[in-house]
Amino acid sequence: MSFSLAVLIPLFLVLFFNLPFYRISGKIAVFIASLFCIVQAFSFFLPVNATCPAVQNLVSYFMLDFQCDGISRLMLLTSAIVAFASILVLYAMEDSDRKQFNFVNLILLSLAGMNGLFFVRDIFSVYVFIEVIAATSYILIAINKDKNALEASFKYLVMSSVATVMMLSSIAILFLVAGGTDFVTVSNMYQQYGGNSLVTAAVVLFIVGLFIKGGVMPFHGWLPDSYLAAPAPVSVYLAGMVTKTTGIYTLIRLFYSVFGFNTAIQSILLIFASISIVLGAFAAINQNNFKRMLAYSSISQVGYIVLGFGAGTTFGVAAAIFHLFNHSVFKSLLFVNSAALEKQVNVSDMSEMGGLASKMPVTSTTSVIAFLSTAGIPPLSGFWSKLMIILALWTADLKVYAVIAILASILTMTYFLIMQKKVFFGRLKEGFENVKEAPLAITFVSILLCAITVVVGLLFPFVLNGLINSAVSF
Amino acid sequence: MDSIYIHIILLALIIISSIFAVSYARVIRGAIILGIVSMLVSISLFLLSCPLAGIFELSVCSGLITVIFISVISLTLPPDEKQRKVNSVSMMKKMVLLVLLVLVCGFSLYMLDSKNITFVPLMQNVQESIDTRDNIWNLRHVDLIGQALILLTGLFAVVVLFKKDKNKDKK
Amino acid sequence: MNILLNVFIIIPLLAGVLLYFLPSKYNIVKIIMFLAAVSVNSFFSVFFYGREILFNSHLLFRLDLYFRYYGLNSFMMIVLGAAALLAAVYAVASMKKEKNTFMFYAFMLLALSFANGVLLTDNFIVLLLFWEALMIPMFGMIAAGKDKPVWTALKTLIISSVADLCLMFGVMLICAVGGSFMISQTNVDISQPGAVFAFIMMFIGAAAKAGAMPFHSWIPDASVKAPLPFMVFMVTAVEKVLSIYLLIRIVKDLFVIEIGSDISIYAMIFGVITLLVANMFAVYQKDFKKMLSYASIGQAGYMIVAVASLSVFGMVAALFHMTAHIVYKTCLFFVAGNIEKAEGSTEISGVKSNLRQTMPYTFMSFVLAGAAFAGVPFFFAFFSKEMIYASALSVNWAFYVCLSIGSLLSAVAILNWGIKLFYSKPKEKIIQEKEVPVFMFIPTIISALACLMFGIFNKVPHTLVSNVIGQVENEHSVIITVILISVSVLVLILAFINNVYTCKKRNDGLGFIAAALDKIKIDKLNENIKFDPYEIFIKAVTKFSNAMFNIDKGLNYFYDVTVPGSVNFVSESVKKAHTGNISVYLLWVILGIIFIFIIF
């Protein structure tokens, strides 16, 4: 799936949807968009450069076919899965046709931005595509225009514009010193002038900007509010993909292919990662709002990814990528379940819910599997990626951080067990007698995502050399 | 060509006017001063031999953005007297801000010199000057697509945010 | 022929087990079987006398017990067999009516078989096996007492297990130093590194079995509560035989120690302390049986002193004294049993009728045994005591003085009890007491006569013992023997005067001896529990367990309260930190940047 296909097709789709004289209905738009996601997902399994010649010359003008390496292909797959999940949840949750239509267009635009980000080879274009994704997610959060959503979106906007300013200034300094902005020139320059304090200041600013976008602990102010206030399908999409791509993927892409690793930057990554793991887990324990608790848990899991990546070795990068993939899958699964709860019980405060396992069997089982894999219980995929992260840290003899990672998974287990007890097990609250299982679309998505976690967990050896070796050969 | 003083003056002007833009109680005055700041920036752009960027800055930033600001302010009802008094930041505090900023400038200047940052030898071999226009079109295809995407999102933003909900939903 | 050696262990074991499990309607059969087993055992011990056999039998559950039958343990087994026979006859007669008599018989047989096992074996581990196994019948026999005195049994068990622990430790060390597990092959020189410690440990273990000082406190309790045959068979016969046998083996072939070395001095001091303290307590006892038990502890002290003198002469003296002690102690216990049967209790105040007239034969046997016990010449123990005095004198005169004081005290005690029991004026009117039943009476008379016979013809036991241990010509010059004899006679006369003198002044017949002892306030020391090592041990254990319980409570508190509390506190504070307004979040961003620059 070349660059042009991945980005241009959604762009043309959006244009097609909004043709002036013929306005397509929401349902069909949703169907086409989900079709595109499936195509993109399966494109992962196609060989890299199988593009049919017909399309080739049509878009040859824009043919900027970069040889996309493994990491981007893996990210394509994850973004397709999460987008598909959010579109289906949208189909189940939203009923007004106009809103559905707007929603699908914005999702497609954001998907186009994301695919662009995965293929781009130039730090300025990285900025541009990050802005595209950010802009779309501002609107997506505020699509329902209720009080909380507006507030959350505004906070996200202010915080990420601060981040953008930082990133831009660092790009400017890098451009000043390197003379050009594509990865190759910048990496040559970095080899040569790495030591210069101005250049390191620029790199640090870039890292801080990405931390703000990615929601690493001290810079995460906006994340819990926006996950909480966003409408259900948006929170699935946001938690699943946006923070990870804009924040963590760009960090990995830059440090993997542009700047190498030196101990100073590595120590920053490790320190902030462990802070966010521990404090994120602690914050999640006493939450009584289901989505906010999930937000804090995703902050701590992002910390795990950065920790894995901070180990510095290629094995560490592979572990980080694998955990990123796993986390997107089971976090969006958890948010899909929260969406189901919201639709059926429309109460998001955990203390009011209780004993829903009897009424909503599928949702409760899938959420059990999801949080087991988050906590890292053996047969499931989360365990393997956490194991790889800890191994990477151990081999890079950063033993202290490995120990922190292991202990924190106990905290993860605590807050998920608390959630499970409050929401699903225990006595059925009086108001929920006639609660039915979530609609088919949502249950189908949760089953699909749960199947992915279990399959990836069980077939780990194949997954290891198939999926991850292609991304990062270690 | 032109001596260094013009730059220094312009920079000083920009910084001072931006401080004023921030600290005015009545936002309308702030918006106007912001327009002035963007004009000053476009002048300095001209000086730094980026004419096209200057034009863009002048027309879009000082023009369009100020217009948007004014429209937003007029759309929302102006804060009444009592509220203005409440959030009017006294001039004195602004002065404190100014002094603070000057201090920060001095400190950072000093820091830059003292740490004798080994200045990166600026690229001497000046490439043959490609004209910006074909530069954008030939070299920056990718960014153009990015721009297209962002413009579409802007379009949808306006559609979603500014359109009145016909059917006032129950919330 | 060698297979027959297993008889000593298998027959009593089988009989005991059968006896216990046979239903109660075959009582008579059971009694006959009991007596038969004991008599077979003593017959074989005589039958085998004089043979030298080395034999490894796999009979008992494929366990290879290395038997070594030679002079020393043959003599020991004969003595043991005889004592067992007497005790069995007496037991059958006296315990007919009590509830768990057959349990008692079974345990008695078990004890006999295990004791034989200890004597026969040549392997340290098997020795320890039987030595420890003895505790089961001991516990059983005490518990079979009238009102099931389980606490006394438990006390016995704890004390003897502590003693056996020392023995085990000693055995472990000696095997390590000596290099082999066979008793006959180990011959460790005391100068080797671990040897001294091993010697001390084994010496304590063996001496404790006989009731040496710190481990003695269970014997007086048991004497009151346990059935009488237990005291006769177990305490006087088995315990003394086994401990003296082991002591002699330690001193003779396990360790090579020169005569005058300081270790033997310490051992002898150890023996003397036991001797003096036990005899002092004996003087003050209110119960006849308690007095007898303290006296037997005192006699154990004598034997320990004799063995500790390390000379062959001393060993012969110890063995000779042991046999004498068994005979007259059995007879005294039988007398106590008869009185208890007749009077109901052997308390000093409980004696109602004038026993001289009512129980003439018991009185006569008491006189014979008492004389032997006190060391009157021409009685059994006199000759052995003289030998012990000689061996003690050969080492150091101070020991001889202590020994004589000890015998003075014991003489006083026995005379005092003699007067109280048989010559005191009855308070109530005379109740016609008929003599005890015949079967109980026969063993007392036999043992009393034995005291007399062996006393007169003391050459017979002397030759028996010396050819077992090793010929020793009496190198002590005539003068010394004359002095020894005169001193002991003097001691007896002194005791007699004391008793006669006090008859008028104090009615308890202790006279100036009592006055001397009062100054040291011995009786208060003995009566209160505080002094008893067992009580101290138990108190320490309870204190320790309380401390542990508190620590555990503290830990629980930590897990249940502090950990969840702190976790909640942290999460609450983190939650509160999110105030929701942008400026706070931006503040964090700036702080983060500053932190990074600090790190850099």
Added chain:
Amino acid sequence: MSVENILLFKLYIIATPVLFLVGIYAIMTTRNIIATIIGIEIMTKGVTLLLASCGYFNGRPEMAQSFIIIMIVVEVVILTISAGLIFNIVKKHDSLDTRNIRNLKG
């Protein structure tokens, strides 16, 4: 590079953080939502200046120009979105005060 060029360069390098600080200060202390937007605008002004100076000093002004043009386009869109958000916030709370966008706590 002439001496005064380096001095000028240093000036521009410092101008951006100063403007950044002014912007941050504005966002943090203001009571009025629209002032936050103005703060953001000032920060972007600072960055444009930095971009232009980098282009000027490393001899590739035309590349800098393209960066600035694209950046302005992006900024405009972000600004319209923020204006729309503010418009709706004010409609909901009908007051420009920043205190009423603080109620998502915990």
